[in-house]
Amino acid sequence: MAPILELKNINKYFGSSKERVTAVNSLELRIEQGEIVCLVGESGCGKSTTGRMVVGLLPPSDGQILFEGQDIAQMNRADYQAYRRAVQIIHQDPYASLNPTQPIQQMLTTPLLRHKKASTQRSAEKRAAELLEIVDLTPVSDFMNKYPHQLSGGQRQRVSVARALTVEPKFIVADEAVSMVDVSIRVSLLNMLARLKSEFDVTFLFITHDLALAKYFAWNGRIVVMYLGRIVEEGPTQRVITDPRHPYTQALLAAVPEADPDLARRKKQIELRSAEIPSLLNLPAGCTFHPRCPYAVPGQCDRLVPALDAIAEGGSVACPIRKYESIELLAA
Amino acid sequence: MNTTVQKHLTLENVHVNYQTRSGNVQAVRGVTLDLLAGESLALIGESGSGKTTLGLSIVKLLVDTATVEPGRITYRREDQEIDVLALRGNQLREFRWRDCAMVFQSALNAFNPVLRVWEQALDTAQSHGWHDRQAVRERFLELLRYVQLDPNRVINAYPLLLEPTILILDEPTTALDILTQRTIIDLLRQIKNEKNITMIFISHDLAIAAELANRVATMYAGRVVELGGVEDIFYRPRHPYTMGLIRAVPTVLGGFEELFSIPGSPPDLINLPSGCPFHPRCSFATSKCQIEEPPLIQITPSQAAACWHWQDVEIELQNKPLRVRK
Secondary structure, three states, rough: OOEEEEEEOOOHHHHOOOOEEEEEEEEEEEEOOOOOOEOOOOOOOHHHHHHHHHOOOOOOOOOEEEEOEEEHHHHHHHHHHHHHEEEEOOOOOOOOOOOOOOOHHHHHHHHHOOOOOOOOHHHHHHHHHHHHHHHOOOOOHHOOOOHEEEEEEEHHHHHHHHHHHHHOOOOOEEOOOOOOOOOOHHHHHHHHHHHHHHHHOEEEEEEOOOOOHHHHHOOOEEEEEEEEOOOEEEHHHHHHHHHHOOOOHHHHHOOOOOOOHHHHHHHHOOOOOOOOOOOOOOOOOOOOOOOOOOOOOOOOOOOOOOOOEOOOOOEEEEEOOOOOOOOOOOOE | OOOOOOOOEEEEEEEEEEOOEEEEEEEEEEEEEEOOOOOEEEEHHHHHHHHHHHHHHHHHOOOOOOOOOOOEEEEEEEEEEEHHHHHHHHHHHHHHHHHHHEEOOOHHHOOOOOOHHHHHHHHHHHOOOOOOOOHHHHHHHHHHHHOOOOOOOOOOOOHOOOOOOOEEOOOOOOOHHHHHHHHHHHHHHHHHHHHOOEEEEOOOOHHHHHHHHOOOEEEEEOOOEEEHHHHHHHOOOOHHHHHHHHHOOOOOOOOOOOOOOOOOOOOOOOOOOOOOOHHOOOOOHHHHHHHHHOOOOOEOOOOOOOOOOHHHHHHHHHHHOOOOOO
């Protein structure tokens, strides 16, 4: 069976030909039905641009996006509309993504009627109530007639999810979907999203800068690490977290502050050769990480773009120098 | 060696209220806290818990609609006791940079974009009565070397210009990338160790507390609900809210973790719940909690919690320990 989503050699450029920013560079990614994939990386790595291309909000500059085996650029109108319904996005800011003048009920009944998921106002309202129940906004009658400003950030994000669910999506892109929510309620949102996967077989592309959240949400899924528009490492979450191979992944994991004093003390430091992130307008030749990489080999890393090679432990690593080398991230 | 720990700053029963159109917001409600010389204290808690307001009240930078009443803040400069809330004019200016400086959340916005970094430093020094241009230059160059000219770190150099003894940092790493966060954390740790500056970290991010603090104060609905050593707070919390926060936050290298949310939402600060304001979200709550707000109870010499049921929290944690490794 074809993967639910496949990105083939995707490039995305912004700006003019004089000042061209390469936001995404030769990206290859396959996501199977029912998978949870976390796209992680720092700002400017291209993770959000990738997410927006996946849902059809941005066209790639070149390359192909296949949904259920079909190239979305070649789809007829009906198929394209079906794809746009099947792939939904949940944005970061629940304060900006909901219409402030609409009560919650209307936010849900409008797309239900528009996309013929309900035929009458009454059946749409019934379905809206079911959706609120799914996202744990109960008792439902308390929420139906409220406006976004009457809800907390966490509750608004639940409404965003319910709204995405109106069109029965197969694939959800969650772009920093819990980053703005208070820590005490983040986990319940993540658990609710995970339930959608098990109950409705929704496939997830979860985009985050927070490695701890990625680890928790995708514990049985996959992590994809991006740096300056390219994938540098990907693999099963538990392998990537416990046995990272790319020097950038290792640096990130070593650097991330830990909410645990014992772990914070035991973390080993990885010194980079430079703290400066290269400009996207003028990317280094070869491996884009080489000016900062402690293992860079002159003559090789500054000339050749490393291929993403599979490793026996799972996943793949874009570093010919270090792909077979494990390191300890914690002192005993 | 002087072995008695010096109380550097003392907050006594500090209340801060904001007058708003919808009513009186009780942002800080009776905080009593000693800051010891050389320590680093983290204030943790969610948005609206009062931690930033408390920080602003120490440097007297609250907005006009805020009132500090009642309350007393005492700063000790050598043998002199200074009533911070009574400071005005030049005395206040002197206190703000020389004794106590604050680094704000979006520090980049705190820069004047049309002044060069050196002009900015000189301006600050001169307005504090430091007119020896050469001396300011030397001091600033030393600081720039210290922060290794990293633009993200230069911001952290300014508050050190006049060598304050207390530095308050509000969300020092929020919205920064991971590798930048690490350089800031390492720099702050280095400053803490080498310059012996007393620090207060304000952050919703528990990792900042775990990485940098000796002591941690958990705030909820304007009060300190738990205060203890960093290990007490992370491994042996006695307030259900602290326990809830720690159970809600994943680590990266800590392996598989079962996490739990705290039910409900943060309280409405205009209409606080009766009794303990955490009771509507608390699984330990009894009828007593709905009526009477618990005081901060000293549990061990290093730890205090404002909970009638702290012993039940202890029992719960014996059955289900928090992240105990090794």
